Amino acid sequence: MPSSREPAFDALRAAMLLSLLALHAAVPYITTPLGELWPFQDRSTHFAFDILVAFLHTFRIPLLFFVAGYFAASLYLRRGAKAFVVHRSRRIALPLVAAWLVTAPLTIAAFRAGAAAGRAPDASPASLPLAQIAGQLQWFHLWFLFDLLLYYAAACALVPLVRRLPECTKDRGLRAVDAFYRHPWAPLLAAPITALTLLPMTSGMLETPGSFARPPATLLANGIFVLAGWGLFLRREAVAALPARAWSRVLWGVVLFAGWLVLLVRLQAGEARAHLPAIALLAAACWFLVLGLAGVFVRHFATPRAATRQLADASYWCYLAHLPVVVWCAVGLAGIDWPGGVKYALVLLATTTACLGTYALGMRVLHRGSARATASASTFSSGRASPRAAVAAATAGSAEMAAEAKSKSRKRFRRRGHAPSGGSGNAHARGRQGAAGVDSLAGEAKKVRGRRAGPARIRRPRRRPRPRASSRSASGSRRPRR
Numbered sequence: 001m002p003s004s005r006e007p008a009f010d011a012l013r014a015a016m017l018l019s020l021l022a023l024h025a026a027v028p029y030i031t032t033p034l035g036e037l038w039p040f041q042d043r044s045t046h047f048a049f050d051i052l053v054a055f056l057h058t059f060r061i062p063l064l065f066f067v068a069g070y071f072a073a074s075l076y077l078r079r080g081a082k083a084f085v086v087h088r089s090r091r092i093a094l095p096l097v098a099a100w101l102v103t104a105p106l107t108i109a110a111f112r113a114g115a116a117a118g119r120a121p122d123a124s125p126a127s128l129p130l131a132q133i134a135g136q137l138q139w140f141h142l143w144f145l146f147d148l149l150l151y152y153a154a155a156c157a158l159v160p161l162v163r164r165l166p167e168c169t170k171d172r173g174l175r176a177v178d179a180f181y182r183h184p185w186a187p188l189l190a191a192p193i194t195a196l197t198l199l200p201m202t203s204g205m206l207e208t209p210g211s212f213a214r215p216p217a218t219l220l221a222n223g224i225f226v227l228a229g230w231g232l233f234l235r236r237e238a239v240a241a242l243p244a245r246a247w248s249r250v251l252w253g254v255v256l257f258a259g260w261l262v263l264l265v266r267l268q269a270g271e272a273r274a275h276l277p278a279i280a281l282l283a284a285a286c287w288f289l290v291l292g293l294a295g296v297f298v299r300h301f302a303t304p305r306a307a308t309r310q311l312a313d314a315s316y317w318c319y320l321a322h323l324p325v326v327v328w329c330a331v332g333l334a335g336i337d338w339p340g341g342v343k344y345a346l347v348l349l350a351t352t353t354a355c356l357g358t359y360a361l362g363m364r365v366l367h368r369g370s371a372r373a374t375a376s377a378s379t380f381s382s383g384r385a386s387p388r389a390a391v392a393a394a395t396a397g398s399a400e401m402a403a404e405a406k407s408k409s410r411k412r413f414r415r416r417g418h419a420p421s422g423g424s425g426n427a428h429a430r431g432r433q434g435a436a437g438v439d440s441l442a443g444e445a446k447k448v449r450g451r452r453a454g455p456a457r458i459r460r461p462r463r464r465p466r467p468r469a470s471s472r473s474a475s476g477s478r479r480p481r482r
Helices: 007-029 047-079 081-116 130-135 140-163 167-182 186-198 216-234 236-268 272-300 306-333 340-377 387-395 399-413 426-447
Strands: none
Touching (some): 007 047, 007 306, 081 140, 081 306, 167 236, 186 236, 306 340
């Protein structure tokens, strides 16, 4: 079965998940309170953090749903509906429940600690209902995973219905998707659809509350990007067209974001007529940045890299575990009279270090445990290490397991310098040969590493031809041939 890992979209997903750390680390230092979304605010605020949070929020969530739709289509079409449900339950549903049970109490405790210590502005609307808000349960940052489960359920229900459509209808739909991604002004074609889904949001922004009851407008707005990513996988040939205008689209997205930011300030000042143009600019900026950044990553990260893959694997853990760390670090620094930029850098550095460090430590413990379990299960009843286990460990690239098997074999058979009493010394000789055999087998395994796994071929030495018997008799006379 081919691998579902695609380096460009894998790196894009990791970058968007890790950007969430930068966004949440900046929220305590913005000048505009977020109310129930973030019931804590530091006194060292600056308008630059408002711009940073607004810019990241413009494209980060839509781009994550775009990539999620792409990978969901890949998984569904490769493995089928049943395997898709099992895989998504293990990768999304179980981490969602486990992470919420741990992070939600810690986050609520951090918000309460900030309020008890008097580290929220007294005049801030975010601090007034803090006792009630902190006691309310919500998804917090894990709402993204819950929405993904809703989209996956909708996909499992709709895909069998779409497959029943006539072939001509499905071909027209695929050609329309291909034409959309190859069009030079594709973001402007999709912006009106997104603008219609953003109209009910009176704040002029893409609203992403963490409540258990999911708003229909938010589900519809993000679902457009899931559908776009799903369609891109169905027409994978169109991925090659994304890098063509990538940087120009990113530039257009930044320009449109600046215009939207001006209208947003006017909207928050009470100018109601700025709502409609703000929504239009936000939808256009969102699509320009989504397609532009996707093209940038397809152009520059198409080659597989070990560091990128490891960072992509660690980004999911950082997303799950980062919020309590961010809040507790911000609460701890709130009583210190330092500039907001210094506090932001310290919070971001501490959160990143804690998340990546715990992930590396956890993976190291898991690898050691699996290596020891495999080595102990592959030993003989006599205590001698199995040469097959050493070959399998070396072939899989686990030099630690092979070295451990060799050291155990040598320690067990070289404790005494003489053969056991009552024996002929063959057991001791076999033990030394076994240790030497493990060395040779591990060396051979390194030579064949990377080749296709299969039974090892044993080269047998060629037999020398037997010398032909002489035709002369013992007396020297030549025997007559029959």
